[in-house]
Amino acid sequence: xxxxxxxSFPSVIVIMLLGIILALPSLSSLSYAQSEEExxxxxxxxxxxxxxxxxxxxxxxxxxxFNGRQAGSADDLRSAQWIAQELTGVGVQLPxxxxxxxxxxxxxxxxxxxxxxxASMISTPLIEPDPIVRxxxxxxxxxxxxxxxxFPVFDSPSADLxxxxxxxxYGIVDPAQGIDDYAGVDVKNRLVLFLRGKPDYYPSPVSxxxxxxxxxxxxALAYLxxxxxxxxxxxxxxxxxxxxxxxxxxxxxxxxxxxxxxxxKLAETILAGSGEESDPDRLRTLQExxxxxxxxxxxxxxxxxxxHWKTKIADGVLTNVVGMIPGxxxxxxxxxxxxxxxxxxxxxxxPGADDNASGTAVMLEVARVLGKSGLHPQRSILFLSFxxxxxxxxxxxxxTSRPVLPLSSTKAMVNIDHVGAGDGxxxxxxxxxxxxxxxxxxxxxxxxxxxxxxGFLSGxxxxxxxxxxxxxxxxxxGGAHPHLHQPTDTxxxxxxxxxxxxxxxxxxxxxxxxxxx
Ligand SMILES: [Zn+2]
Numbered sequence: 469x470x471x472x473x474x475x476s477f478p479s480v481i482v483i484m485l486l487g488i489i490l491a492l493p494s495l496s497s498l499s500y501a502q503s504e505e506e507x508x509x510x511x512x513x514x515x516x517x518x519x520x521x522x523x524x525x526x527x528x529x530x531x532x533x534f535n536g537r538q539a540g541s542a543d544d545l546r547s548a549q550w551i552a553q554e555l556t557g558v559g560v561q562l563p564x565x566x567x568x569x570x571x572x573x574x575x576x577x578x579x580x581x582x583x584x585x586x587a588s589m590i591s592t593p594l595i596e597p598d599p600i601v602r603x604x605x606x607x608x609x610x611x612x613x614x615x616x617x618x619f620p621v622f623d624s625p626s627a628d629l630x631x632x633x634x635x636x637x638y639g640i641v642d643p644a645q646g647i648d649d650y651a652g653v654d655v656k657n658r659l660v661l662f663l664r665g666k667p668d669y670y671p672s673p674v675s676x677x678x679x680x681x682x683x684x685x686x687x688a689l690a691y692l693x694x695x696x697x698x699x700x701x702x703x704x705x706x707x708x709x710x711x712x713x714x715x716x717x718x719x720x721x722x723x724x725x726x727x728x729x730x731x732x733k734l735a736e737t738i739l740a741g742s743g744e745e746s747d748p749d750r751l752r753t754l755q756e757x758x759x760x761x762x763x764x765x766x767x768x769x770x771x772x773x774x775x776h777w778k779t780k781i782a783d784g785v786l787t788n789v790v791g792m793i794p795g796x797x798x799x800x801x802x803x804x805x806x807x808x809x810x811x812x813x814x815x816x817x818x819p820g821a822d823d824n825a826s827g828t829a830v831m832l833e834v835a836r837v838l839g840k841s842g843l844h845p846q847r848s849i850l851f852l853s854f855x856x857x858x859x860x861x862x863x864x865x866x867x868t869s870r871p872v873l874p875l876s877s878t879k880a881m882v883n884i885d886h887v888g889a890g891d892g893x894x895x896x897x898x899x900x901x902x903x904x905x906x907x908x909x910x911x912x913x914x915x916x917x918x919x920x921x922x923g924f925l926s927g928x929x930x931x932x933x934x935x936x937x938x939x940x941x942x943x944x945x946g947g948a949h950p951h952l953h954q955p956t957d958t959x960x961x962x963x964x965x966x967x968x969x970x971x972x973x974x975x976x977x978x979x980x981x982x983x984x985x
Pocket of ligand 1: 953
């Protein structure tokens with residue numbers, strides 16, 4: 469190293485002075501107050517993040533105005549336009565995107581969509597109000613209560629059927645592993661009842677859609693699915709209960725059969741039987757046996773069920789919103805959050821405040837303060853509001869299939885999903901990003917002790933980016949999210965302190981990713 473030159477000496481002093489100023493809270497807050505509208509450094513920007521503004525955005529997005537933002541619905545399109553509007557005038561650029569002639573319902577002439585909106589066509593299922601599900605013995609069926617006892621699986625086809633219920637364990641068939649949950653039972657023209665998830669010893673992933681296909685291939689009319697009474701401690705901490713939950717089955721319409729997610733309580737009644745044979749703990753015993761070893765526990769129950777509802781399918785537009793802060797160089801960092809939720813199926817309303825108005829509000833606020841700062845990052849920062857996450861991440865897939873900036877020069881993707889409820893511990897699900905980078909943003913924001921690192925988990929909007937070979941981190945708030953996928957996921961359950969901390973962390977991490985060598 470050479471000694472200090474005449475030119476570099478003063479700049480060292482300037483840096484030292486800056487360090488002192490930043491270390492003095494009174495001085496730095498003074499400079500912040502003077503430049504509230506236009507923060508000059510990213511640390512100033514950090515201080516202008518507003519949890520009030522984020523909470524207000526969560527309230528707006530989860531209000532009746534947007535009706536639960538179902539992907540492909542007019543409500544979701546309006547929420548996309550609202551986001552685009554919020555990004556306008558805060559120094560974030562909205563690129564004009566070629567949507568291959570898709571006409572936007574609200575844009576009049578329809579030959580050119582609004583700026584900053586990426587769209588593709590999607591067909592959207594909507595179960596009409598007042599579905600009817602009955603369970604009991606074939607000659608005495610009793611209505612089950614919507615929300616309490618069951619939700620129809622919300623992309624189910626119309627149902628008008630009745631049949632006896634056959635229990636088929638976890639609903640897995642894999643001869644190589646010695647598992648056949650359908651052994652010894654005939655499910656033709658009957659309804660199958662299968663547990664959610666899989667036993668711990670079973671090595672392969674198994675999706676809900678896989679299970680429905682197996683049932684359909686064996687001639688089942690329909691299915692019921694349920695969380696077994698034995699819930700893993702990890703899931704209990706996450707707030708998993710025996711309640712039914714909103715779900716899309718994610719099967720193409722030519723493969724789907726009607727289905728419902730029922731409560732553990734109702735499943736226990738179905739399995740308990742009647743008369744002398746009755747055993748209220750039978751479902752638990754069966755699950756214990758299934759969890760112990762791969763032996764089929766399939767059995768015909770003495771219960772039947774009838775399902776009646778109408779599903780309307782409508783064509784709609786799936787929309788991502790794209791905002792950009794251009795960088796000096798050719799590389800890009802993506803910050804994304806999904807905006808869509810379950811909308812108004814079966815006459816219900818799923819506001820989706822924690823899932824994921826919260827992540828959307830955080831992304832929007834970070835975009836606002838960085839945009840307003842007028843700071844120029846080395847790499848471009850792309851803010852993406854996805855739709856279609858609940859429909860098997862259709863929106864983030866749409867983006868990676870038609871990227872606005874090349875994926876080959878996209879260096880990282882930060883995903884934000886349900887950050888409103890919970891205990892505020894920052895759950896980081898990481899793929900290929902350095903822990904030191906994640907930690908550094910923690911030090912910069914005083915949150916390093918709140919960071920909890922896990923591996924990548926599929927199902928989020930980071931998935932398509934991960935598949936494209938881009939390092940990703942998905943950020944969630946830890947602890948219980950008891951209202952997840954429930955009509956009770958309202959803005960009152962969102963903690964503004966969580967929003968604030970997570971926005972601070974996202975801003976610090978984004979800035980660091982956008983400027984590190
Ligand atoms: Zn969700």
